[in-house]
Amino acid sequence: xxxxxxxxxxxxxxxxxxxxxxxxxxxxxxxxxxxxxxxxxxxxxxxxxxxxxxxxxxxxxxxxxxxxxxxxxxxxxxxxxxxxxxxxxxxxxxxxxxxxxxxxxxxxxxxxxxxxxxxxxxxxxxxxxxxxxxxxxxxxxxxxxxxxxxxxxxxxxxxxxxxxxxxxxxxxxxxxxxxxxxxxxxxxxxxxxxxxxxxxxxxxxxxxxxxxxxxxxxxxxxxxxxxxxxxxxxxxxxxx
Amino acid sequence: xxxxxxxxxxxxxxxxxxxxxxxxxxxxxxxxxxxxxxxxxxxxxxxxxxxxxxxxxxxxxxxxxxxxxxxxxxxxxxxxxxxxxxxxxxxxxxxxxxxxxxxxxxxxxxxxxxxxxxxxxxxxxxxxxxxxxxxxxxxxxxxxxxxxxxxxxxxxxxxxxxxxxxxxxxxxxxxxxxxxxxxxxxxxxxxxxxxxxxxxxxxxxxxxxxxxxxxxxxxxxxxxxxxxxxxxxxxxxxxxxxxxxxxxxxxxxxxxxxxxxxxxxxxxxxxxxxxxxxxxxxxxxxxxxxxxxxxxxxxxxxxxxxxxxxxxxxxxxxxxxxxxxxxxxxxxxxxxxxxxxxx
Numbered sequence: 265x266x267x268x269x270x271x272x273x274x275x276x277x278x279x280x281x282x283x284x285x286x287x288x289x290x291x292x293x294x295x296x297x298x299x300x301x302x303x304x305x306x307x308x309x310x311x312x313x314x315x316x317x318x319x320x321x322x323x324x325x326x327x328x329x330x331x332x333x334x335x336x337x338x339x340x341x342x343x344x345x346x347x348x349x350x351x352x353x354x355x356x357x358x359x360x361x362x363x364x365x366x367x368x369x370x371x372x373x374x375x376x377x378x379x380x381x382x383x384x385x386x387x388x389x390x391x392x393x394x395x396x397x398x399x400x401x402x403x404x405x406x407x408x409x410x411x412x413x414x415x416x417x418x419x420x421x422x423x424x425x426x427x428x429x430x431x432x433x434x435x436x437x438x439x440x441x442x443x444x445x446x447x448x449x450x451x452x453x454x455x456x457x458x459x460x461x462x463x464x465x466x467x468x469x470x471x472x473x474x475x476x477x478x479x480x481x482x483x484x485x486x487x488x489x490x491x492x493x494x495x496x497x498x499x500x501x502x503x504x
Numbered sequence: 505x506x507x508x509x510x511x512x513x514x515x516x517x518x519x520x521x522x523x524x525x526x527x528x529x530x531x532x533x534x535x536x537x538x539x540x541x542x543x544x545x546x547x548x549x550x551x552x553x554x555x556x557x558x559x560x561x562x563x564x565x566x567x568x569x570x571x572x573x574x575x576x577x578x579x580x581x582x583x584x585x586x587x588x589x590x591x592x593x594x595x596x597x598x599x600x601x602x603x604x605x606x607x608x609x610x611x612x613x614x615x616x617x618x619x620x621x622x623x624x625x626x627x628x629x630x631x632x633x634x635x636x637x638x639x640x641x642x643x644x645x646x647x648x649x650x651x652x653x654x655x656x657x658x659x660x661x662x663x664x665x666x667x668x669x670x671x672x673x674x675x676x677x678x679x680x681x682x683x684x685x686x687x688x689x690x691x692x693x694x695x696x697x698x699x700x701x702x703x704x705x706x707x708x709x710x711x712x713x714x715x716x717x718x719x720x721x722x723x724x725x726x727x728x729x730x731x732x733x734x735x736x737x738x739x740x741x742x743x744x745x746x747x748x749x750x751x752x753x754x755x756x757x758x759x760x761x762x763x764x765x766x767x768x769x770x771x772x773x774x775x776x777x778x779x780x781x782x783x784x785x786x787x788x789x790x791x792x793x794x795x796x797x798x799x800x801x802x803x804x805x806x807x808x809x810x811x812x813x814x815x816x817x818x819x820x821x822x823x824x825x826x827x828x829x830x831x832x833x834x835x836x837x838x839x840x841x842x843x844x845x846x847x
Binding site: 453455457458459460464468 | 600604612634637638639640642668
């Protein structure tokens with residue numbers, strides 16, 4: 265009894281903080297602007313975005329877990345190469361899994377599956393969170409950061425596919441084998457706005473999403489500017 | 505305000521932005537007239553529709569940004585942007601094509617970057633580039649110029665096309681431009697063999713296009729005379745294009761890339777050199793930088809026409825040079841300050 269009581273009282277605020285930071289206030293894609301390379305390159309359709317999002321969540325969970333477990337054994341001088349090794353291991357797992365169970369998606373994502381290794385979000389979470397925290401919070405942090413990243417990927421993929429082809433969920437059976445033809449044609453006479461699925465469209469829509477988040481934050485902060493001071497997001501500067 | 509100070513050094517008397525913009529509109533008239541003669545009323549439909557859209561979008565964005573609407577609306581800068589974009593569009597464009605283009609020009613390229621005087625890129629060319637990448641099919645369907653062999657479509661067909669019904673009879677009137685044909689469809693002929701009897705080609709360049717370019721040349725000279733623009737950018741653009749065309753002319757053989765006249769009086773050369781590249785906001789301010797800027801644009805236009813994927817390259821050349829304009833100004837000023845310091 266005393267154990268569970270102390271656990272619940274000590275973890276709850278931290279848990280809430282991890283969830284809100286990962287999903288919204290310190291979102292990897294919208295606030296930290298990390299992992300932009302795969303984010304911009306792969307978000308041209310819902311199925312690609314979902315595939316990369318899932319793979320990233322998996323790698324983040326695994327790497328955060330292992331880094332957290334081994335945090336007392338790592339010497340600071342060589343911690344970064346070790347993190348990269350751990351992340352690379354899980355990336356290889358994700359790559360092999362995709363290749364085994366969703367070969368078409370694997371082919372569509374191409375180089376961006378191995379490139380999950382270089383996603384700064386993952387290295388950033390390992391360095392700034394998992395290497396300093398216990399297993400439970402680290403796993404939660406990995407899951408929430410991954411979900412936040414994947415959510416942005418999905419929204420971006422949906423918007424771009426919709427604008428660029430006039431339909432969403434094309435080829436979704438690459439990810440979900442049981443799904444039939446789920447393609448949702450939105451408007452019949454629509455002329456596809458090709459720019460949206462080309463690289464410039466990624467930047468345009470991403471900029472729009474960031475602006476939208478800032479507007480929402482501003483609107484939420486404005487009614488009571490004195491009461492709630494917005495906590496400044498802890499930015500982890502990782503290049504690459 | 506920023507625009508007028510940019511445009512006029514102290515030796516000129518000051519004109520308001522509205523007066524400058526009206527003079528630019530006036531200077532476009534010869535070119536527009538030539539376009540209407542050869543490509544018909546579709547040109548005017550484009551202009552009217554885009555100006556209306558531009559004014560509506562400008563008013564909407566200004567009111568969202570809590571800026572004074574009427575004062576900014578009647579400086580005519582949005583109308584000039586709309587006119588420049590409208591003249592770049594195919595003369596039988598559906599309504600949504602122009603609306604998309606002018607949306608990106610006014611809302612994205614102009615107001616998201618801070619409004620008049622703050623845009624790093626030429627708004628009309630941003631609109632054009634977005635359309636060319638997003639709708640390559642619609643953007644390359646030009647009307648054939650009116651000649652003995654080709655008629656222009658009737659006004660009602662044009663209106664149907666504008667409203668988006670895409671009448672099947674349109675297909676007889678649209679196709680590639682002279683620059684496009686020349687680039688893709690030479691078939692190993694010498695220039696003389698290829699041009700003789702081809703209704704797309706006239707005396708110096710594409711049929712109609714030579715007169716349209718002459719019209720914009722006259723308008724450009726008028727802008728020079730009224731000191732709205734300086735000579736540096738147009739001379740550098742046209743000089744670079746002419747020199748390159750001369751080098752690669754090859755006497756009109758089957759490997760020739762076209763005579764200097766073909767390039768200077770074809771496509772958007774004069775329009776680009778006098779009306780697009782001279783935009784004072786997105787271009788450089790010092791005269792030396794203007795020369796470098798113009799040379800870069802001229803070289804890029806020719807390179808895109810000959811070795812690039814597109815038949816004409818004014819929009820991409822200007823946008824690329826816009827990127828470099830602040831750096832050009834910076835280094836020219838650095839050099840000038842440094843040398844005056846030494847003496």
